[in-house]
Amino acid sequence: MTRDAHSRLEWIAGILAVWILCVACYAAISANIALKRSEAELNEAGFLLHRMISQRVAQHDAHLTTLVSLVLAAEGGQSQPLIQVGESIMRFYPRITAIHELEITWREPSASADARRILSIPADARVPDDRLLAAAVFMQKAGEGKSHVDASFDTGYLLTKKVRDSNPAPALVLQIDPWRLIDMEELPNWISLQLQLDGKVVMQRPAAPQGSGWLTPPRFSRMIDSQSQPLLLNLERPVSLADLVDGAMLAAVAAASLVGLGLFAYSLRNRREARLSQGAAERAEQRSILLAREARLAHAARVNSLGELASGIAHELAQPLTALMSQSRAAERLLEQSGIDNALLKKTMAANVREARRAGDMLKRMRDYISNRPPKPVAVVINKVVSDTADLMRADLEQRGITLDLSLSGNLPMLMADPVELEQVFNNLIRNAADSLGEAGIAEGRITIATMLEGSRIRIDIGDNGPGIEEALLPRVFETFFTTKPDGMGLGLALCSTLIERVGGQIEARNEADGGARFTVRLVAGPGETG
Numbered sequence: 388m389t390r391d392a393h394s395r396l397e398w399i400a401g402i403l404a405v406w407i408l409c410v411a412c413y414a415a416i417s418a419n420i421a422l423k424r425s426e427a428e429l430n431e432a433g434f435l436l437h438r439m440i441s442q443r444v445a446q447h448d449a450h451l452t453t454l455v456s457l458v459l460a461a462e463g464g465q466s467q468p469l470i471q472v473g474e475s476i477m478r479f480y481p482r483i484t485a486i487h488e489l490e491i492t493w494r495e496p497s498a499s500a501d502a503r504r505i506l507s508i509p510a511d512a513r514v515p516d517d518r519l520l521a522a523a524v525f526m527q528k529a530g531e532g533k534s535h536v537d538a539s540f541d542t543g544y545l546l547t548k549k550v551r552d553s554n555p556a557p558a559l560v561l562q563i564d565p566w567r568l569i570d571m572e573e574l575p576n577w578i579s580l581q582l583q584l585d586g587k588v589v590m591q592r593p594a595a596p597q598g599s600g601w602l603t604p605p606r607f608s609r610m611i612d613s614q615s616q617p618l619l620l621n622l623e624r625p626v627s628l629a630d631l632v633d634g635a636m637l638a639a640v641a642a643a644s645l646v647g648l649g650l651f652a653y654s655l656r657n658r659r660e661a662r663l664s665q666g667a668a669e670r671a672e673q674r675s676i677l678l679a680r681e682a683r684l685a686h687a688a689r690v691n692s693l694g695e696l697a698s699g700i701a702h703e704l705a706q707p708l709t710a711l712m713s714q715s716r717a718a719e720r721l722l723e724q725s726g727i728d729n730a731l732l733k734k735t736m737a738a739n740v741r742e743a744r745r746a747g748d749m750l751k752r753m754r755d756y757i758s759n760r761p762p763k764p765v766a767v768v769i770n771k772v773v774s775d776t777a778d779l780m781r782a783d784l785e786q787r788g789i790t791l792d793l794s795l796s797g798n799l800p801m802l803m804a805d806p807v808e809l810e811q812v813f814n815n816l817i818r819n820a821a822d823s824l825g826e827a828g829i830a831e832g833r834i835t836i837a838t839m840l841e842g843s844r845i846r847i848d849i850g851d852n853g854p855g856i857e858e859a860l861l862p863r864v865f866e867t868f869f870t871t872k873p874d875g876m877g878l879g880l881a882l883c884s885t886l887i888e889r890v891g892g893q894i895e896a897r898n899e900a901d902g903g904a905r906f907t908v909r910l911v912a913g914p915g916e917t918g
């Protein structure tokens with residue numbers, strides 16, 4: 388797979404991941420909101436139900452109290468009023484499914500109790516005959532209501548009251564059907580309801596829609612406000628993901644966010660590509676600036692080297708020409724003194740003198756022309772020239788495994804010079820240093836350039852960790868045509884000294900104490916003083 392295709396795939400995968408995250412976040416947030424709403428609805432229904440059940444169970448206490456007073460009034464006599472009142476209570480309150488009057492006898496030493504039916508409404512109602520129940524009722528305080536789950540009844544509970552503290556003791560029992568405590572048809576079918584008494588379930592109705600088991604449903608749990616009937620009301624609202632998240636809405640959000648993200652990614656990609664191409668254009672422009680500078684430097688190097696070459700040749704030829712001229716003059720004089728009249732010889736000697744003078748004049752004119760070529764000084768920031776030259780050469784040096792370190796002092800004054808010529812000087816010095824490092828095969832070659840202020844002058848040191856210059860050769864390195872390289876011209880350092888001296892500066896070479904050569908250039912600081 389190509390790099391481009393790979394990065395496109397990564398890009399698409401990234402967008403998809405963000406999209407899935409967005410949709411998941413939307414689903415989570417909307418589910419959370421729906422869950423909170425369900426919780427609130429359940430609580431509202433729960434409080435209503437709780438109030439209603441609490442009111443209804445309180446009525447049972449009131450009925451029991453009325454019936455107890457009737458039992459006490461009828462003692463030894465008529466039980467008719469009790470039956471009448473009991474029947475009318477059951478008619479109005481069908482959740483009371485039976486009323487029993489019992490006589491409970493406590494037996495010692497077996498510490499057990501028996502219950503004997505005195506009366507039941509309706510007469511054929513099944514009597515709770517549990518001995519444990521009889522004992523529990525006997526233990527109640529007279530006049531105090533208490534609830535029991537009777538194992539002999541499938542559902543429902545018994546509300547009991549001992550009429551009097553005696554043995555045997557009369558007691559009343561209300562048999563209550565909890566299903567009728569609640570108006571089932573008004574109970575929303577999304578509620579699952581349960582009533583517990585003493586930890587035992589006395590009624591339970593599941594919700595119609597079943598929830599998904601892995602979601603914790605909203606719950607409501609509260610004790611009914613009654614001392615005699617401490618029922619625990621438990622409600623639950625089973626939920627499934629479909630209840631919480633609207634599928635159509637989720638699909639709409641997913642589609643919209645996919646389109647939105649796609650557009651966003653598209654514009655992002657466009658912008659990135661534009662930035663990349665702008666970066667490429669900037670790099671190309673920088674490269675062309677660098678190339679232009681390189682070309683300028685190369686041109687200056689050619690022109691200056693040519694000048695230096697001509698100047699060198701002129702210098703070298705001046706001596707033999709002068710000798711030729713003075714020898715020819717001497718020969719002329721000798722001819723005159725000797726009396727030999729050889730017109731042809733005289734003419735030849737005169738021609739020699741004339742031609743030698745002409746050649747000498749030509750050389751002088753050439754040297755004058757070269758040495759008088761005016762520099763083009765402008766105000767120069769030396770650190771910039773140094774770093775520009777370094778930038779130009781860094782790639783080449785890195786390729787040769789040479790590190791170039793700059794240590795540029797801040798706040799140096801400006802100076803007047805031709806920046807291209809200065810670049811040429813530094814270029815020569817750096818190239819020489821690199822050549823010597825290369826020739827000596829130094830593995831970790833380093834060239835250091837430091838600028839600093841020295842009195843009123845700016846000093847530039849260019850040093851290397853190469854083998855240095857042989858002490859005997861040190862005084863000669865600035866001579867024109869002096870070279871130790873097989874293919875060297877010996878013009879570089881001579882040119883450097885010409886260019887530096889032309890702006891009133893100095894250049895010197897020395898060896899570092901720990902090896903390596905160091906060239907020091909000193910230039911006059913400040914504008915105007917161009918030497």
Ligand code: ADP
Nearest residue numbers: 819820823855870871872875876877879880904
């Ligand atoms: P070329 O580079 O053509 O030899 P230069 O005038 O630039 O001419 O250098 C003259 C000589 O000075 C070099 O041949 C070399 O022997 C010596 N030289 C210059 N720079 C260094 C240096 N950094 N380390 C050792 N020798 C150097």
